[in-house]
Amino acid sequence: MVVLYENLAKNAQKIEAVENKLLNDPNSFRLNSWMSRLIKQREKLLIFNQKYWGKLARKEWLIDGNRNSKFFPLRANARRRKKLILKLKDKCGVWLDDQKMIADKFIYDYDQRFASACCRSHILLDLGLPKLIN
Numbered sequence: 001m002v003v004l005y006e007n008l009a010k011n012a013q014k015i016e017a018v019e020n021k022l023l024n025d026p027n028s029f030r031l032n033s034w035m036s037r038l039i040k041q042r043e044k045l046l047i048f049n050q051k052y053w054g055k056l057a058r059k060e061w062l063i064d065g066n067r068n069s070k071f072f073p074l075r076a077n078a079r080r081r082k083k084l085i086l087k088l089k090d091k092c093g094v095w096l097d098d099q100k101m102i103a104d105k106f107i108y109d110y111d112q113r114f115a116s117a118c119c120r121s122h123i124l125l126d127l128g129l130p131k132l133i134n
Helices: 002-024 029-064 071-083 099-113 122-126
Strands: none
């Protein structure tokens, strides 16, 4: 891994040197092609670095993955705490902090918001339309 970091450092130095030369001669075909090759080389080194660490992480997971780790339970508990509603403000601005009252408020608001339209059939009767459903 040390070799990779050394190569990245050498590559960065070469890129900096070519950039300085390009400031003096920006239209040089040789310098521009050299710069593009150095950038491609850097990209290959970085991709290799990502693949190496990805394989290492997978290898560690395969070895230690079946053990009962704390990571996933902690993650699930954090999500559960984040989604928990401790207080709720009603229309009057009063804070509800009792879980039963919060649950009742949700049910009431849900019923109000998604009430069935069949309860409002008297509106159609006022228009003089015939009933199609008995």
